[in-house]
Amino acid sequence: MNENIKNKLEYDRLIEHLKTYATSSLGKMLIDTLSPSPYIKVVQKRLDETKEAISLLANTIPLQGVGNIQNIIEQVEKGIVLDCSNLVQISDFLYGVRKVINFFADKEAYTPILASYSKSLTALKNIEDDINQSITKGRVDINASKELKRIRRHIDIEQSKIEEKLQKFITINKKYLESTIITKRQDRFTIQVKAAYKNQVTGTQIDKSNKGNTIFIEPQIIQKHTSALISLKAEEELEEYKILAMLTEIVNSKLQEIKLNVEVIAEYDLIFAKGKYAIAIDAAMPKINVDGYTKIIAGKHPLLEGNVIPLDLEIGDTYSALAITGPNAGGKTVVLKTVGLLTIMTQLGLFIPAKDNSHIAIYSKIFVDIGDNQSLENSLSTFSSHIKNLATIIKQADKQTLVLLDELGSGTDPNEGAALAIAILEELYKKQTTIIVTTHYGEIKNYSKSHPDFNTAKMEFNEETLEPLYKLVIGKSGKSNALYISQKMGVPNHVIERAAGYIKDKNYNFEKIERKVKKIEIEYTTVEFQKGDKVLLLDKNIEGIVYQGQDKERNVAVFIEDNGEIIKEYDKRIKLIVAADKLYPDGYDIDSLFVDFKIRKQERDIARGSKKALKKIQKEIKNQKS
Template identity: 50%
Template structure:
């Protein structure tokens, strides 16, 4: 097997679903490591374990596997000489109790589940260690009854604390201290008894400052009256810690003495967790154990892909008895790829010990290898096209395959020129056939279908298609070749019947119509007569349209050597190429013969001012005089 096979067939996704049924990390770790086995006996044993667990699930309302946890990391700590904490010891006690319960449960299932029953013989009881831990530790701490010395020390601690609290309560109730006290309660800071004193009176109270509040307004003082008692309490606390350590060390040591056998228990519990997870998965899909063989024969009866949900069309499939290579044809999106993936994932599932959703009579072969070439393997990093990447993959598959290999090829030979692709695909299929491989391939190429028809050890199969509603039926029919239904679709789209008949004719015998079209059907060329453009020399005063501005102006000056004309437009003279203007009216047509064209380029206000000067207007003369003076001043 290789990672591409697992990836394309979604094997790891299947394992994730099974893993979700585990009750501990022990079973999940085993499923993470699980790989399909190529050994027929191993696969048989795996399936038998799953079947026995499924029977127990169906018969029992409860399986005593809850409360089991992974304690491997705690065992590693013990091997390193570390002392376990109370909570860690409780976890080991819970695990050992779980082992004892599951052993007791399985010991009574000898005739119902003999293999799983046999596991229980290898599991050892450690009830004495359980009881010792549970006696010594309660509420996540070492219990006072764990030893006489610990009980004595804690009694002294209780008396010392009682005496300290009594003195502190007297201190708080004393009227002499009332002014100093911030709040009237006893506070423990770092296992030392203190009272909260106002910061401004910290020097008025005899004692040791243990802590200051975050705002600095309160100091927590251990009064001098209890300092000696607090010191004695500290000694007792140290003695308590030493005694607790001794008890924890003793408990840890008793576990370490049996660590090898406990490791065996861990392995067995992990196996039980994984096997029952497989059984729960089997129950969720109403699975069954198929027959097995090691000679490449696969027979699927009403099988379903384990990852697909909803209204799934079950698959009936067979290979390895009357033929060793199957060529599947049919329309796009008709389910060909799903067929390949279903065959692949069901085989991997069975080789991993998983039940599959199928009917009785289903049989699965155990292969040395399962290789797939499905989907677009284009690689940008390696500059490989889709076709190149397929050929690279097939080349690697060819090097690794044996006579006990299952091959699943989707659209074999595609991605290149059809004739070459079909020929290359046939050659590849022949080579794998000669190597003794079991091959299932999908294709659209008619040449491959025809080759399969004439080869005695090849078989065609078709994905059924409802031609009336133009919809795939997702059902495989072995022994019949299908097509892409292009003609059916074209007919439904009202393509001319004549075209469809010719297409069918070409499909059948490749006898193409090479007659030339009749001369009367060909349109004659029309000779265009192109007249030379008549040039015009624009004259001063001509009215022209400025094409860029979509507005009108008057020719101010005739064209220069560069064919530019000066045009009076919006009280300005602009230069425009003659190609960017269009004649709207000649000056000779617009004005009388003796008309002074210069007035065209003078604004109305200027013409009125000139007229006022000529008629002796005082206002105009005054304006002229004013401008003269202004000019003299400047």
């Protein structure tokens, strides 16, 4: 199955849903490698496995806790000595294997396939026992060997002597100590001595605190015992390594049996995941065939949530090709995806969300052409990309092929598109493929009606509310929904009638209508601005006072009081608020407005310490002196 089909049918989402029902990473890894089988015997066996799993799920399946030990097996194969943790995982896995063997011991009568798999499992209780006797609470047990027992007894003796002598030492030297707590530094037992008294205590300085106030000293009276303890610890480590190496070798001696156990347990996890998934989606076991016959009874798309309208569809008995018509967003594409995904589910050995007595044909190839395949990398248009996909389908299709085509021939000239679509359908039909196609083209609908081995179907919609009903009706084709919907939405009847006539005979009306256009000249009036007018700068939404009226380019100089700046603006972008003659009394000196503004601005600039303002004043004073 190529990536295009996986993407269009959302195959990866189906696999991810299935994986949530596996109990171990073993099963999940196997699900990732699963692929639809084109062989009817393999598919039937897969379905029978799922059926048996469902019958057993009322019991507690002993797969919980059976972990993935694949990485541990790889370590053994590389000659690495396993640590305690890994050996315990091996023991737990082997215990799980024994539980599975015991579980299927009396179930061969009604689950013959699954029970037969348990015969491939090997119980290795002797390895379990060896590991469990040698490792307890995550470390090598003291009774794992006589030598280890001897070493650990001497370790306990030396540690007791050290603790006893340190307690006496603390009692005698208490006045020199920072604390009476015994601490280990660099694997040495030390006493915390005040820095001022470090020479009063006999021993070796091992460490000191960050500030240097505390010196960590190993008293001389325990150094002999500490050295003996270090030596014993080394012996202990070596003996533990020997024991772990011996246990690893025992595991290695039965590695092939363990690897086969891993494969069988993974297979069980996969099969029971399929059973759990079937129960979760209320699925049924379909009947299968290689004759191209599919009959879906109340089927649902497994990935759609909510109130999904069940699908009833039949193909492959009296006709081998089906053309589906209907409104946009009416569910035609969902029908294609549902048929494709239910077929793939069956070939994976999954039950399908449909009623009993549904039939699914098994195919060696499934091709889909759904949705927008536009390729930006190859600079292909949507239509070109569809055609490229269709060319591949035509070359590879045969009688064991299911082809699902969405809106065949769309994306180009309708006449050419319809003609090309019919030619493609003819070619696929000659190859005896099973075809389901959705279309808006009346030509394809009429062709399907006339062809003895084609059938039509329509997606229903509510003629009153114009809402899609997502229900497929086989043997019928939809009316011209575009005209019907247009009429319901208020398009005049004579327009609908004219459109219906154009559909039949293409006798378009080319009568030219003479148009009289009356030209209207619009005169624009502009305010002549005067000094002192209060105005609004429209672009900036700022008020100001006209400093100078229009120049030759019709720009107006406007004084902005907030910042003391004079800016020029085109007169069409200025709105008069109050004219100067209405703002000021007769004989008022309008120039004084701008002088006052400048003085006030200069005062504000000086007050805030503006260097520019100070330089300007200094320049004026210099000019006056000169």
